Amino acid sequence: MFSVVVPKFIQNALPHLLVVGLASVSPLGLSFALDWDTTGRDFPLFLGLVFQAYLGFSAFAFVQSYETENQKWISAGYVVFWFSLGMCYLVGKSIWLPIFLEVATFSTILIYSSTGFKDEQIESLSALLLASGISALFLGAWVFLPDNEGIYFLTLAPLIKSGFSGFHFWLPKVNEGGPSHALGAFAGALEIFPLLLFLRYVVPELEDKLVYQLIFPLASLGIFFGGITAFFHKDPKSLLAYSSIESINFLWLCISIYGMFGGESNSDLVFLSNSFYILFYLTLAHHSLSKTFQLFSIGMVVRLSKLKFLDEMKGIGRSLNISPFLMGIATFSYSVLPGTIGFVSEATYLYLNAKILDMPLGRSVFLLPAMIFIFFGIVTGGFAHIRLFTSLFLSTPSPNLKMEYVSEERKMWIVLSFGSLGFWIVILPVALPWVLKISAIAPYVEPDFLNWLLSVSLISFLTLIFVTSLVAFRWFHQVKYRKFWDCGSNYVGPELSIPASVFSEPLRNSLGRYFLTKDGNSILDQSILNLFQKILDFGGILVKSTKNQEEDISFYLMVSSLALMLLLASIYFVSLGWFVS
Amino acid sequence: MNLQIEMNLIQCLVFIIAPFYASGILRKVRARVQGRKGPPILQPFYDMVKFFKKTPKDNPNSGPFAEISPALAVYSSLFLWSIVTFEWVPFLLIPFFLALYRFSLVSFAMETATSFGGLGSSREILLSVMAEPTIILMILVAQSHIEISLTPVGALVGILFLILSFIAILAELNKPPFDDPRTHLELTMVHEAMLLESSGKSLGAFELAYQLKYVSLLGFIIKLAVEHSKIIYNTDLTLLFREAVVLPGILVLSIIMGLWEGISVRRKWSWVPEFMGLAFLSILILGTLVKLS
Numbered sequence: 001m002f003s004v005v006v007p008k009f010i011q012n013a014l015p016h017l018l019v020v021g022l023a024s025v026s027p028l029g030l031s032f033a034l035d036w037d038t039t040g041r042d043f044p045l046f047l048g049l050v051f052q053a054y055l056g057f058s059a060f061a062f063v064q065s066y067e068t069e070n071q072k073w074i075s076a077g078y079v080v081f082w083f084s085l086g087m088c089y090l091v092g093k094s095i096w097l098p099i100f101l102e103v104a105t106f107s108t109i110l111i112y113s114s115t116g117f118k119d120e121q122i123e124s125l126s127a128l129l130l131a132s133g134i135s136a137l138f139l140g141a142w143v144f145l146p147d148n149e150g151i152y153f154l155t156l157a158p159l160i161k162s163g164f165s166g167f168h169f170w171l172p173k174v175n176e177g178g179p180s181h182a183l184g185a186f187a188g189a190l191e192i193f194p195l196l197l198f199l200r201y202v203v204p205e206l207e208d209k210l211v212y213q214l215i216f217p218l219a220s221l222g223i224f225f226g227g228i229t230a231f232f233h234k235d236p237k238s239l240l241a242y243s244s245i246e247s248i249n250f251l252w253l254c255i256s257i258y259g260m261f262g263g264e265s266n267s268d269l270v271f272l273s274n275s276f277y278i279l280f281y282l283t284l285a286h287h288s289l290s291k292t293f294q295l296f297s298i299g300m301v302v303r304l305s306k307l308k309f310l311d312e313m314k315g316i317g318r319s320l321n322i323s324p325f326l327m328g329i330a331t332f333s334y335s336v337l338p339g340t341i342g343f344v345s346e347a348t349y350l351y352l353n354a355k356i357l358d359m360p361l362g363r364s365v366f367l368l369p370a371m372i373f374i375f376f377g378i379v380t381g382g383f384a385h386i387r388l389f390t391s392l393f394l395s396t397p398s399p400n401l402k403m404e405y406v407s408e409e410r411k412m413w414i415v416l417s418f419g420s421l422g423f424w425i426v427i428l429p430v431a432l433p434w435v436l437k438i439s440a441i442a443p444y445v446e447p448d449f450l451n452w453l454l455s456v457s458l459i460s461f462l463t464l465i466f467v468t469s470l471v472a473f474r475w476f477h478q479v480k481y482r483k484f485w486d487c488g489s490n491y492v493g494p495e496l497s498i499p500a501s502v503f504s505e506p507l508r509n510s511l512g513r514y515f516l517t518k519d520g521n522s523i524l525d526q527s528i529l530n531l532f533q534k535i536l537d538f539g540g541i542l543v544k545s546t547k548n549q550e551e552d553i554s555f556y557l558m559v560s561s562l563a564l565m566l567l568l569a570s571i572y573f574v575s576l577g578w579f580v581s
Numbered sequence: 582m583n584l585q586i587e588m589n590l591i592q593c594l595v596f597i598i599a600p601f602y603a604s605g606i607l608r609k610v611r612a613r614v615q616g617r618k619g620p621p622i623l624q625p626f627y628d629m630v631k632f633f634k635k636t637p638k639d640n641p642n643s644g645p646f647a648e649i650s651p652a653l654a655v656y657s658s659l660f661l662w663s664i665v666t667f668e669w670v671p672f673l674l675i676p677f678f679l680a681l682y683r684f685s686l687v688s689f690a691m692e693t694a695t696s697f698g699g700l701g702s703s704r705e706i707l708l709s710v711m712a713e714p715t716i717i718l719m720i721l722v723a724q725s726h727i728e729i730s731l732t733p734v735g736a737l738v739g740i741l742f743l744i745l746s747f748i749a750i751l752a753e754l755n756k757p758p759f760d761d762p763r764t765h766l767e768l769t770m771v772h773e774a775m776l777l778e779s780s781g782k783s784l785g786a787f788e789l790a791y792q793l794k795y796v797s798l799l800g801f802i803i804k805l806a807v808e809h810s811k812i813i814y815n816t817d818l819t820l821l822f823r824e825a826v827v828l829p830g831i832l833v834l835s836i837i838m839g840l841w842e843g844i845s846v847r848r849k850w851s852w853v854p855e856f857m858g859l860a861f862l863s864i865l866i867l868g869t870l871v872k873l874s
């Protein structure tokens with residue numbers, strides 16, 4: 001009976017599926033045993049666990065299609081990753097929080113095991129470990145300090161770990177070398193954890209509005225920077241990292257407005273605060289599902305082509321022989337096409353902006369300059385995904401382009417993984433009238449806002465029905481007759497189809513050159529990394545020659561000993577109460 | 582109740598009539614300016630009927646997007662036009678249906694993998710990247726309740742705002758100085774270059790979609806002007822006037838557009854980002870000034 005109901009390709013992977021599935025779902029199960037207020041203050045954490053339980057399955061399905069070797073080790077890595085990340089949600093303010101976060105991060109060494117640990121992978125892991133380590137350090141400080149002092153450390157930790165504007169430079173490095181299933185899991189689960197942690201523990205406690213007033217402009221700049229850099233980037237995985245930076249900063253923008261106006265007496269401000277709280281969840285769902293999808297789909301073609309730059313991969317997705325409608329669902333969402341969760345999120349943002357414009361003078365004028373950055377960031381970020389999809393999945397590939405063979409079984413896993421994510425990208429907008437009845441968010445949905453969301457949901461429903469009928473029945477047109485209209489030299493197909501840079505190059509001189517180098521690296525991030533390198537190379541000043549001599553060892557030992565003694569002396573004096581007022 | 586019925590009647594009339602004559606008038610005026618007699622006003626409609634009767638022939642590279650894109654373009658434009666005419670949902674949704682329209686065209690052009698399709702798509706994206714923030718800003722203003730006062734400064738700011746909005750619409754409609762649809766040289770065009778591989782009813786659908794998009798954006802700017810100025814007072818008749826002015830408004834704007842197409846030329850592409858960036862900043866500054874006033 002079992003063998004009839006469950007397809008063979010799933011049966012083959014069933015033991016791994018069960019173990020990984022248990023690891024990703026068990027923290028959610030454990031949350032029911034705790035005395036959690038899932039309809040109130042603990043809702044953000046509960047939602048994070050729901051997302052990770054679902055993404056655990058999608059990522060597993062994707063691993064089956066993506067990896068051909070070391071699947072046992074990768075599965076073991078995911079078991080540790082999902083369980084420890086889930087435990088981070090459950091343990092609350094305790095020393096276990098930084099410990100589990102570090103365990104989750106270190107488990108990625110197993111997840112990376114099929115990559116061969118070349119330079120790029122080592123850099124990717126190092127960047128991840130560095131960001132996670134610093135965050136864990138701040139989380140540790142929060143755990144041990146009293147609430148009123150520790151809360152600032154708890155503010156910094158999520159900002160670093162999520163890739164907030166200014167702390168983001170590690171994220172593109174991680175994406176450059178990581179396997180796509182891991183990057184998808186990071187984007188969908190690991191990057192949203194800090195935001196949910198902030199929402200659960202910082203927002204209810206933090207009375208200082210200055211923090212939100214600082215987050216707001218920086219987040220606006222982050223959206224601008226992320227969107228534009230993504231549009232011009234040449235490496236598809238880094239492009240998606242910058243797109244993540246844009247989305248994450250948009251989420252921080254929502255949190256900042258929610259926090260800034262929360263608790264005000266003015267009804268307009270309360271409306272804004274509540275509505276941005278809802279928008280946060282809508283955008284979170286959009287980011288988590290769509291970005292994971294994009295990293296999976298783009299990562300898959302990058303892996304199969306074994307190429308690095310976008311222009312080299314022109315049309316590679318077409319060789320996969322999987323429907324472009326399926327492979328493009330997340331692109332449709334990022335292009336804010338009606339019927340997707342991306343549309344709901346961006347349309348709602350516009351709606352709230354119109355509300356802000358109607359507010360009394362002082363409150364709204366400061367938002368107008370921010371709009372320059374936010375709109376340009378959102379628009380260019382959206383076009384970055386169109387540029388990716390059209391050049392990778394619609395252009396015609398060169399016959400010389402070599403691609404790894406994909407078996408039917410692997411294709412089934414691709415369809416399963418992408419289908420599981422794509423389903424929610426298009427169903428969530430239609431299901432909004434029911435989603436908004438969830439008791440944890442229903443009190444925040446004011447009548448005007450509800451009407452708006454219902455309109456958006458209706459539009460999504462109509463569009464979804466129309467497009468589905470068009471795709472399924474092709475009632476308007478079916479390709480039957482083909483003819484080539486020769487416009488010169490009988491060229492047809494790969495010689496004429498265009499690569500991704502044709503979209504971005506015309507804007508490079510007027511816009512792109514201020515953000516990216518000619519090689520396609522971010523000028524800002526490269527400068528930050530160069531600065532770090534200079535700081536870390538400080539010891540180079542003390543080295544006398546480039547060629548090491550035997551006696552140099554004693555010199556270096558002397559420098560190290562002096563540094564250690566200085567450190568111990570500092571700790572001793574601090575313990576005596578020096579330097580502390 | 583009677584007023585509501587009258588309003589709905591006017592809206593229905595506008596909805597049906599405007600797409601038929603607007604583009605024809607533009608072509609007629611453009612031809613007259615250039616010293617030609619020009620085609621009949623209903624020629625775009627006759628062309629569409631002719632196209633819809635023919636079976637399309639597709640490019641050898643065409644795939645699933647060639648099958649759905651034409652209908653999708655009509656769907657998005659029809660939605661646009663219905664939003665502008667009946668306002669059954671807020672104007673805020675306009676950019677999203679413009680995005681759907683754009684995506685259907687670009688996907689169609691990219692799938693055919695011709696150099697003209699690629700070139701047109703690239704230019705379409707360039708124009709959209711620069712015009713879309715401005716259009717979003719316009720629509721935000723349209724949706725808000727900002728009103729421009731009837732003072733000399735207020736009138737100047739309002740007129741400047743409308744001119745800049747009109748420029749953004751020219752970019753969105755691929756009109757001069759951003760594009761030159763009258764040349765019929767594929768290398769100089771955007772919209773037509775993308776549709777070069779379409780034929781029969783697919784081409785008819787794309788043409789219909791463009792006509793609907795054209796009247797939608799003109800209708801929108803007229804409503805924007807009337808809604809946010811104090812030219813008319815806020816009585817029941819105001820609402821009637823607001824609807825009634827759309828049809829003649831589109832006529833006037835089509836004549837202006839025809840004159841403009843007849844005398845202007847397309848500027849070089851490197852000029853577009855700078856100019857549209859400037860237009861965006863100007864609209865933002867004007868918006869701030871209106872808010873401050």
